[in-house]
Amino acid sequence: MTNAGANASGVCAASGGVQTGWNLKWVRVAAGAAGGSELANAGAWATSEPLVQDLKTSTARAMYNHNDTRNVWFHRYAGARGTAYSFLLPGQDDEVVAYHSSGGVAGNAGRSLCNPGDWLCDDLRLGTAPNQGGSVKWSWHSVVFRDDGERFNHYGDGNWAGVIGVVREAMVDTAN
Amino acid sequence: MLPVAAPAPPAGLHFFGPVPVVHPAGEDASVRRRQLAGQVRLTQHTYCSYLQHTRYPHTSRPAAQHPDQLYPNQPVRESNPMRVDGGDSDPAVLVQTMQSRVYLAAGETVTLSLRAVDARGEVVPLMVTRAQAQGMVASGTRAAPRVTLAFSQEDGGDWRATFAPQAGALAGFHGTIRSEVRFSAAGRAGVVLFDVIHSPELPAIWTGAAREAIGPVALEFTLPLDVRLAGRYVVSGRIDDALGRPFALASFNELLGQGTQAVALRVHGKLLHDADPAPSLPLVLRDVEGYLLRENTDPDRLLLARREGPVLVSRTLSLAGVPDSEWQSEERSRYLAEYARDRMAARERLAAFDPATTLPPAGCSAPGLVQ
Numbered sequence: 350m351t352n353a354g355a356n357a358s359g360v361c362a363a364s365g366g367v368q369t370g371w372n373l374k375w376v377r378v379a380a381g382a383a384g385g386s387e388l389a390n391a392g393a394w395a396t397s398e399p400l401v402q403d404l405k406t407s408t409a410r411a412m413y414n415h416n417d418t419r420n421v422w423f424h425r426y427a428g429a430r431g432t433a434y435s436f437l438l439p440g441q442d443d444e445v446v447a448y449h450s451s452g453g454v455a456g457n458a459g460r461s462l463c464n465p466g467d468w469l470c471d472d473l474r475l476g477t478a479p480n481q482g483g484s485v486k487w488s489w490h491s492v493v494f495r496d497d498g499e500r501f502n503h504y505g506d507g508n509w510a511g512v513i514g515v516v517r518e519a520m521v522d523t524a525n
Numbered sequence: 526m527l528p529v530a531a532p533a534p535p536a537g538l539h540f541f542g543p544v545p546v547v548h549p550a551g552e553d554a555s556v557r558r559r560q561l562a563g564q565v566r567l568t569q570h571t572y573c574s575y576l577q578h579t580r581y582p583h584t585s586r587p588a589a590q591h592p593d594q595l596y597p598n599q600p601v602r603e604s605n606p607m608r609v610d611g612g613d614s615d616p617a618v619l620v621q622t623m624q625s626r627v628y629l630a631a632g633e634t635v636t637l638s639l640r641a642v643d644a645r646g647e648v649v650p651l652m653v654t655r656a657q658a659q660g661m662v663a664s665g666t667r668a669a670p671r672v673t674l675a676f677s678q679e680d681g682g683d684w685r686a687t688f689a690p691q692a693g694a695l696a697g698f699h700g701t702i703r704s705e706v707r708f709s710a711a712g713r714a715g716v717v718l719f720d721v722i723h724s725p726e727l728p729a730i731w732t733g734a735a736r737e738a739i740g741p742v743a744l745e746f747t748l749p750l751d752v753r754l755a756g757r758y759v760v761s762g763r764i765d766d767a768l769g770r771p772f773a774l775a776s777f778n779e780l781l782g783q784g785t786q787a788v789a790l791r792v793h794g795k796l797l798h799d800a801d802p803a804p805s806l807p808l809v810l811r812d813v814e815g816y817l818l819r820e821n822t823d824p825d826r827l828l829l830a831r832r833e834g835p836v837l838v839s840r841t842l843s844l845a846g847v848p849d850s851e852w853q854s855e856e857r858s859r860y861l862a863e864y865a866r867d868r869m870a871a872r873e874r875l876a877a878f879d880p881a882t883t884l885p886p887a888g889c890s891a892p893g894l895v896q
Binding site: 390415 | 590591599602603605627761774824859863864867
C-alpha cells in the first residue's frame, strides 16, 4: 500500500524514485496579485498578517524574481469589474487587484493599465506583447484573458464566479 | 540598455484561442474543433519554447529575460492619489514616493522621500507633520518598538529622511518595519506608508577575493562566503559586457554548511557563443545580492550584505576556450518528454475528431513557437 507520495527526502515509497521538485506543466492564474495590491499599500486590510504585508506592491515585487519560472508558462487572467476601490487601485482592476499585477507586468512598482479605448490610460496588451507605453510583462507570463467587457470581479463567491470562473472554463476545455 | 544575449520575446503571439466564457448549447462541432486545434497550438508552443530556452540552465539566463532584475539597487518610485484621513483619497493630488530599497541587511540604511503634485505635475506644497517607524508583529504579541524619523525638505520640494534600523530601538527587529508618514497638502491631512524588511543579523560574510575559472560548461565566477548559519542560500549577480550592456543574470540556489564556502555564479558557455552580436569582452560581474532562505517561516530570509557595483572583471578575453554545449539535465529531459507526450496526444485527438484536418508541422521552426 502506498499513498503515492514522497517521504521527507523526496523518495517515493512504491517505486524508489526521487521526487526533486514540483512537476508543473503550466500555471493558469486568475486575478493573481503577484505584483501586489494598492489596497495593501493603503493599509486597507488587517496589517498584522504576513500575507497582507507581502502584498504591498513594492514588497511583492522585491520578494523574488518573478521572471524565474524554470521556463514554465504562467497564463494570466485579469478581471476589470472593479468599482468599490477604484479610487485606490490604478487603471483597471477587479476590485482587489489592478491590471499591472493580475497582468504580470514587470517592474519594482505598480502602474496604471487599462482596457483598449481609454485614452487616458495605457492598454494592457494580450499575450506576451509589451503594453502600450512600453512596460513589459515578466518572462514566461502571458495575458490570455483581459476583461474588455468589465464583467468579472475578484470574487469566487463559492461558486466559480468572477474571473476564477473564466479560468475554470479554460481548464474544463483543456481537460476534455 | 541593449541586451545582447538574446532578443526580447517577439510581441503578441496568442497561443490560446479566445477564451470561451459561455459554451453554446449542445456539442457544437466547430467549437470542439476549435478547442482541439487550440490544444495543438498550446502544446506545440509549450514544447518548442521549453526546448529552445532550456539550452541554458535556469541559473544562467539572458539578461533580456529578466528586465526588472538588472539594476536591483534602483529606488522604488510610486505615485498614488493622496490618501486622506478617514480612508478616502483625493484624486486631485498625487503623492510621489521613493524608497531606495525594500530589503535591508543588518547595517544597511534606506532613504525615503515624498512630494505632492497636481494633475498637471505642478508641485503642491506639502508639510510632513509626523513620521514614525514601527516593527509589524502578529496579533496578540507584544508591540515592537517605535522610532521617530526625521524628515526634512530639500530644495526641490521633496521631503526626505534616512532610516537606519540598527541605530535605534529597532536594531534587533526581524521583519517588516512600516513607516507611517503623516503630512498636510492642499489643505488636507494625508498619510503614506513605506515598508522595509529588516534582517538583524548577517547569516554569512563575504570574504576574500572573487575568482574566475572556465568550467566544464560555463565561465565561473566564485565568491568565497564565510557561512555562520547553514542552510539554503539564494544569490544573484548581474553580468555586463565590456560596454556596460547587461548580458546575463546568474543565480545560485544551494545548501551550504558552516565555514568557508564558495558561491559560484556562472555564465553558461553556449549563452556566450549564441549571442548575436557577440558580447564585448571582458565581462563584468556586478551587483551581487542574496539571502539565507528560511523555509516555512516568516520572515522567510536573512539577508547577506549586498555588493553594489563591480565585483569582478573577467580575465577571459576570447571565447576560444569556452565550452559551447547545451544544458542537459534530468529535469530538462523529463519536461521535454512530458511536453512531447502532451503534444502528441493533442495532435491525435484533433486527427481523430477531424481526419481531414491538416496538422501543423511538428517542428519548432515556425515563427513565434519559441518565444
